[in-house]
Amino acid sequence: MKWFPIVVLCLFVGLLFYAEKDLPAFGDIEAPQNTHVSDEYIQRSYEDTHTPEFVTAVLADYRGYDTLGETSVIFTAGVICILLLTGNRKDDSKV
Amino acid sequence: MILNHIIVLIPISLLVFSFITFLLGTVRRSLAYPTALVGSAISVACSVVGLILVLQGGPIHYYLGGWPPPIGIEYVLDYLSAFMAVLTTFIGFISIVYSRKSFAQELPHKVVPLYTITLLLLSGLCGIIVTGDLFNLYVFLEIASLTAYALLAVGEKRAPVAAFRYVIMGTVGACFYLLGVGFIYFSTGTLNMADAAKLLPAIYDSRAIIAAAVFIVIGIGLKMALFPMHSWLPDAYTYAPSAVISLIAPLMTKVFAYVLIRMLISVFLPEYLSDVIPATLVIGWLAAAGIVIMSIMAIAQDDFRRMLAYSSLAQICYVALGIGLANPLGLIGGMLHILNHAFMKGCLFQVAGAIRYRTGLTSISKFNGLGKKMRWTMGSFGIAALSMIGIPPACGFFSKWYLMLGSIDAGNWVFVGVIALSSLLNAVYFFKIIEKVFFAQPDDDIVENAAEPPKEMLVPIVIMAVAIIALGLVNVYIVTNILEPVVNHVFN
Amino acid sequence: MIAKYKNIVVNIASRVMAPFMMLYALYALFHGHSSPGGGFQGGAIMAAGVMLLRLTLGKERSSRKFPVWLAPVIGTTGVFIFAGTGIVTMLGGGNYLDYGFLPFPFLSPSEHRFWGILIIEIGVFLGVSGIMVTIFDCLTAEQE
Numbered sequence: 001m002k003w004f005p006i007v008v009l010c011l012f013v014g015l016l017f018y019a020e021k022d023l024p025a026f027g028d029i030e031a032p033q034n035t036h037v038s039d040e041y042i043q044r045s046y047e048d049t050h051t052p053e054f055v056t057a058v059l060a061d062y063r064g065y066d067t068l069g070e071t072s073v074i075f076t077a078g079v080i081c082i083l084l085l086t087g088n089r090k091d092d093s094k095v
Numbered sequence: 096m097i098l099n100h101i102i103v104l105i106p107i108s109l110l111v112f113s114f115i116t117f118l119l120g121t122v123r124r125s126l127a128y129p130t131a132l133v134g135s136a137i138s139v140a141c142s143v144v145g146l147i148l149v150l151q152g153g154p155i156h157y158y159l160g161g162w163p164p165p166i167g168i169e170y171v172l173d174y175l176s177a178f179m180a181v182l183t184t185f186i187g188f189i190s191i192v193y194s195r196k197s198f199a200q201e202l203p204h205k206v207v208p209l210y211t212i213t214l215l216l217l218s219g220l221c222g223i224i225v226t227g228d229l230f231n232l233y234v235f236l237e238i239a240s241l242t243a244y245a246l247l248a249v250g251e252k253r254a255p256v257a258a259f260r261y262v263i264m265g266t267v268g269a270c271f272y273l274l275g276v277g278f279i280y281f282s283t284g285t286l287n288m289a290d291a292a293k294l295l296p297a298i299y300d301s302r303a304i305i306a307a308a309v310f311i312v313i314g315i316g317l318k319m320a321l322f323p324m325h326s327w328l329p330d331a332y333t334y335a336p337s338a339v340i341s342l343i344a345p346l347m348t349k350v351f352a353y354v355l356i357r358m359l360i361s362v363f364l365p366e367y368l369s370d371v372i373p374a375t376l377v378i379g380w381l382a383a384a385g386i387v388i389m390s391i392m393a394i395a396q397d398d399f400r401r402m403l404a405y406s407s408l409a410q411i412c413y414v415a416l417g418i419g420l421a422n423p424l425g426l427i428g429g430m431l432h433i434l435n436h437a438f439m440k441g442c443l444f445q446v447a448g449a450i451r452y453r454t455g456l457t458s459i460s461k462f463n464g465l466g467k468k469m470r471w472t473m474g475s476f477g478i479a480a481l482s483m484i485g486i487p488p489a490c491g492f493f494s495k496w497y498l499m500l501g502s503i504d505a506g507n508w509v510f511v512g513v514i515a516l517s518s519l520l521n522a523v524y525f526f527k528i529i530e531k532v533f534f535a536q537p538d539d540d541i542v543e544n545a546a547e548p549p550k551e552m553l554v555p556i557v558i559m560a561v562a563i564i565a566l567g568l569v570n571v572y573i574v575t576n577i578l579e580p581v582v583n584h585v586f587n
Numbered sequence: 588m589i590a591k592y593k594n595i596v597v598n599i600a601s602r603v604m605a606p607f608m609m610l611y612a613l614y615a616l617f618h619g620h621s622s623p624g625g626g627f628q629g630g631a632i633m634a635a636g637v638m639l640l641r642l643t644l645g646k647e648r649s650s651r652k653f654p655v656w657l658a659p660v661i662g663t664t665g666v667f668i669f670a671g672t673g674i675v676t677m678l679g680g681g682n683y684l685d686y687g688f689l690p691f692p693f694l695s696p697s698e699h700r701f702w703g704i705l706i707i708e709i710g711v712f713l714g715v716s717g718i719m720v721t722i723f724d725c726l727t728a729e730q731e
Contacts, residue, residue: 038284
């Protein structure tokens with residue numbers, strides 16, 4: 001069954017090459033990803049948030065809820081390490 | 096005033112209470128369980144109020160951060176998501192009540208991180224259910240997946256190896272989903288589901304969208320354990336702790352089946368996935384093959400939990416069959432089966448946990464005569480088994496009935512035969528256990544000394560069994576008021 | 588248990604470097620508004636400063652300054668500040684995480700968003716640094 005992963009990988013790469021034809025060119029100024037919503041972020045971020053850096057404004061204000069989700073993913077990883085990697089001791093100490 | 100914010104309180108109450116549980120738990124270990132119970136109860140109340148508001152007034156939209164879509168993130172509570180939110184939070188609450196004695200026996204030193212991670216898992220699942228934004232769904236999918244991997248890894252024997260296999264396959268699935276979302280973003284410039292549904296019909300012939308649909312279906316299929324991509328599930332479900340598996344088995348794969356339904360009806364409209372590319376056809380036939388093969392494999396198992404794991408695989412293929420039919424009756428059957436199966440499997444896995452708590456037994460060949468010693472537990476098992484086989488008035492019959500009507504509607508008689516055959520196969524493996532449990536003599540000392548599980552484990556089992564019958568009796572109400580508006584909105 | 592590193596050059600140099608690393612972490616946090624940076628980057632550098640001391644001074648000595656039980660508490664408090672800011676904005680009348688409704692009396696709405704972003708970046712900073720030190724401590728905990 002060693003050929004099975006190779007076949008799956010070739011299909012995956014083939015699908016990516018197949019889709020490449022209709023993706024917009026790199027750095028295209030008229031591409032939908034650069035005109036639909038990103039344009040509004042760049043235009044409106046200083047007057048909305050008084051922050052010169054619009055990457056931080058998008059990350060923390062317009063899409064702040066995703067940042068909360070990502071921070072709780074980090075918190076989850078910490079609690080999982082506590083769950084799986086401790087508790088081997090016989091005493092009752094914290095962590 | 097709170098009523099305006101009820102939709103965001105469903106995942107956020109669970110998230111904030113997980114932090115409070117962790118902080119209070121490091122101070123004093125015995126405070127972890129009550130805090131988790133309170134947080135879970137608040138989320139049940141919020142989701143029930145949300146369902147009542149949606150039934151009275153129609154779908155609710157909520158703009159996080161005050162920014163309207165597509166600039167900001169949007170939460171949508173329509174009939175389907177309110178229904179799934181009530182189901183998820185209710186089963187979460189019942190499982191936390193059930194888990195106290197079980198964790199005390201199996202994992203006493205790790206109670207604080209266990210309850211924290213349980214609340215985080217429920218928060219992730221609720222976040223997946225109520226969101227209307229593609230990338231936000233991925234963020235909460237990550238939270239739910241990580242916590243599930245961890246909870247399944249603290250079992251016995253081969254649990255870490257099984258959980259590691261789940262990690263690899265689940266991460267690949269999530270990556271494929273993200274790749275599909277990325278292609279949608281490149282082609283349309285937006286991450287909002289409703290906005291993408293408006294912009295996609297103009298570019299139906301784009302190859303990137305075909306690739307996006309394929310990636311998303313494969314990714315969600317991996318996480319949902321659709322037939323060829325199911326190999327992580329039997330081992331992971333067999334070796335997990337009892338309270339953990341009675342939380343994860345009814346919920347995890349069903350929430351990802353909900354994601355597939357959401358992709359079908361709100362992002363890629365059904366005409367795309369059934370007419371332009373034959374995605375639903377492939378899903379339907381894989382599901383039909385999966386139902387038969389998994390039911391046959393379940394008959395051959397001796398370990399009770401492994402048999403239930405293969406049975407779960409067959410049941411999630413029922414839901415996938417409903418999605419694959421892509422007509423109104425089939426979708427109603429699939430969505431109703433999500434509800435019914437959650438209660439049936441929840442009850443069955445809780446019974447397995449109760450047997451293990453009292454006797455330590457897990458293999459079916461030693462279950463002789465348990466019905467005389469554990470009357471209420473085995474009575475609930477009997478009700479759940481009859482419902483799985485499909486005998487009215489228990490709820491399992493009605494979802495299979497709708498699936499059969501949907502298959503007849505689509506003119507697909509092979510699917511009708513598959514559903515009927517699988518009911519027979521279910522009957523084989525459940526009657527085998529019923530005969531051993533109720534009609535054989537106890538021949539083992541352990542069984543002689545068995546007793547009913549403690550009340551904290553028995554009451555959830557009985558509640559689930561009563562709910563199975565109650566859901567069967569009120570299923571007409573559920574279908575007309577909650578599920579039919581969903582399909583009418585899509586197929587009008 | 589990590590023992591004290593035996594080379595005196597490493598010992599003295601890390602004791603000089605660690606406070607500057609922590610100060611640079613605070614710089615990266617507070618200048619996230621005007622230059623690349625913010626909570627995640629600052630938190631990682633802060634955790635690196637603490638981990639440097641743990642590695643070179645030995646766990647026993649550095650736990651006197653930064654105890655093992657403190658790291659998860661700081662991590663949880665950081666994420667709690669973030670989620671709590673959202674709840675404060677709900678109580679102030681807006682939607683969740685709508686910084687325009689924070690209860691500061693004499694600022695314009697865009698200034699409200701400026702301070703809101705700063706508060707949640709502090710929350711992310713505490714969360715990331717605390718959790719990174721927690722993971723490090725769990726990986727290097729003593730086995731019995």
